[in-house]
Amino acid sequence: MASKRTTVRDLRRHNRSLLLSKLYFDGPLSRHELSRLTGLSAATVSNVTGELAEERLITEAGLVESDGGRPRVLLRVDPGYGHVAGVDIGETGVRVELFDLAMRPLATVEHELSPARTEPGAVVEAVVSGLNEVLAGTGAETVLGVGVGVPGTVEQGAQVLVHAPTIGWESVPLTAELRAAGIQLPLFVDNGAKTQGQAEMWFGAGRGARHAVIVLVGSGVGAAVIADGATYRGSTSSAGEWGHTTIVYGGAPCRCGSHGCLEAYLGAEAVLARYRRARGKAVPGDSEREQFAALLAAADRSKTAQHVLAETAGYLGAGIANLINLFNPERIVVGGWAGLALGERSLPLIRDTAGAHALRHPFGQTSIELAQLGLDAVATGAGTLPVAALLDQGADPRLPAKGGALRSGAGAA
Amino acid sequence: MASKRTTVRDLRRHNRSLLLSKLYFDGPLSRHELSRLTGLSAATVSNVTGELAEERLITEAGLVESDGGRPRVLLRVDPGYGHVAGVDIGETGVRVELFDLAMRPLATVEHELSPARTEPGAVVEAVVSGLNEVLAGTGAETVLGVGVGVPGTVEQGAQVLVHAPTIGWESVPLTAELRAAGIQLPLFVDNGAKTQGQAEMWFGAGRGARHAVIVLVGSGVGAAVIADGATYRGSTSSAGEWGHTTIVYGGAPCRCGSHGCLEAYLGAEAVLARYRRARGKAVPGDSEREQFAALLAAADRSKTAQHVLAETAGYLGAGIANLINLFNPERIVVGGWAGLALGERSLPLIRDTAGAHALRHPFGQTSIELAQLGLDAVATGAGTLPVAALLDQGADPRLPAKGGALRSGAGAA
DNA sequence: AGCCTTAGTTCACTAGTTGATACATGGCGG
């Protein structure tokens, strides 16, 4: 079932996108190498790269001598072509970062949100002032777009609607509200787990994989599924809600209202509750993270802590096995603050449990790795959204996409 | 991350495919309507349909008067252009069917396999003789290709390898063996659940959906995931192994070697075992299917049977909820002989349990329906594989695919 | 200096889509 007509123009766009993406991820490369890697003729490569260079999207990046012949001119995407902003709307604060095209961070601002102040108005205000602060040095003209990661599901449609129960949002038209607050840059809104997943795919443990699942364990439990190189979204962009799949039928109640969800066993809160019960007294530490750290520290000597962690690794392994059986990925990346902490300690155990629960064949095709990026990756991933639009279109997302837009991923609005 | 270079030829192929698919699924249509529906210009539609008509792929199918103007000429794919064969390799027998292009069955042959005779050699022999019988009337020249559905996972690569533990197959190079046995037609091998799912998508309860999951409950439990109109395969085509996802951590042992798999609760065998235990005595009936029918019949009067069925609907609902949370489909189709029987009786209950376990938002976007095709749909679905190749390429799969093949789905070999 | 090797560019050619225009076909009013 083919989907859309194609014209000669789409052809050019596709090949521009192809060359630009190759240069972005594998650059710098010479025209000759580009020709070999993409299968395009040398003539076309010359032609298209010429066009891209004229638009200042790519620049020359030195020469490499070739054995005895004319040296190759290396080309690369110009990191200074423009900037992108990434916004991480979290449960406790808003983080705004400015990056160059190569996703090197240039400026960062964080705004705390008091627990009572997570309503859309307050958040939008925090985002806008954060953006203004971050852009103070450079000015908005150079910015290709703003990516926003939110802690909930995002319905991409004519209106971008955000549903985020943890901060009390229900069908919030975030793009519209940001526009109303004066943001005129192209906006890309996506789920935070998905943006973090994309960051890990581009720059972290997911590099090079076409099929992967990035698993995020923190207070909540989520996942980002990458299918054939692109974030899997399903029909209304709420795919990948791994945390609320049932792993113990008829089991423990979950904050989502159901029972036996993976999150009710694997989320930091649930793990600490089990530890508390097993221990018979409170766990030291004020915040969830401190308590979790205490649990990990205790594991060196306490059988109880060891048992709780092993149990948790078991649930994680079984949950991962489900992902392997259903999605048949090449790679599973374990991240999130609790997931990383757990993984650093018990990755072999997690691998074993996953192997015990998954089918032999798909399990054999999958490697299970730890995430490589820090916990700020949500903002980085959000920043990649405008870059992805640039690479997909093969052109600046600020320009009107001439011809039938073939955009995939989070749509600009 | 774009994937492949594009040339003008690809363009033509894509548009041919687009028009051919539209005509196949929504035809008969006039050129004018085609132009409107696909966005292609009238000129191109004329040009391409002319080419297709010359190749006898499409024919005229009557006129429709238009209010006051020249009547439209309706076009459609010619069902008589050629035939396709579908092969269902099951655990107990091999079924071979011949279809015309519109997938109307023309001939059917079944070969029983005695339980001891499921080794590749015997099966290949049964397939070859079945094909010969089915083709006796028409001859092989008209056949575009043979689709084969197998009860296991299919690794699509340079070699097509089949892993099917239930019939004792381990890395069987089925395509190569069929070739060695003298089959020279294009071959398409895929997992039986996936072919059945494709049949349901094309002609059954899945029609019109772009994101759906076809759930199959019989002795085993499987699923076919359709993402954006195409069967989701993952990195090595073994995605969708829903039956062996864990639904009760640490639960009942499963024949796959793991514990707590959905199949160990929802498979016919498991359901009957629960019924037997609850009842305290053997269930009447020789075969699994007869016993299952007895269970359903008993449910009108027996509390025990009712309870067992309700429990089963609960597991099914929770399993479906997991699919909804992970894949966010528009539609779930419940099929398989046990699934259909169960669904006919308890669909509302299944819907309710799914709703209780799934997140509200994705659940609200999903409808849960019963499969519409009979149990022979595996062969029908297998037969759609060559047709899909025809539609995807926009040309006869027997012809060498000129230019870089852009084939998706099960590759021909 | 001349030749070889490798990189990149130019150009004529081909494929393909499009808008404009021409042609075809039937209904309908006079």
Next chain:
DNA sequence: CCGCCATGTATCAACTAGTGAACTAAGGCT
């Protein structure tokens, strides 16, 4: 019954884009 009009389909020149082959560029080697 004839011409007009509306609608559907075909044709054609214009334009875009990718390709192979010939050509130019740039360096090393003898």
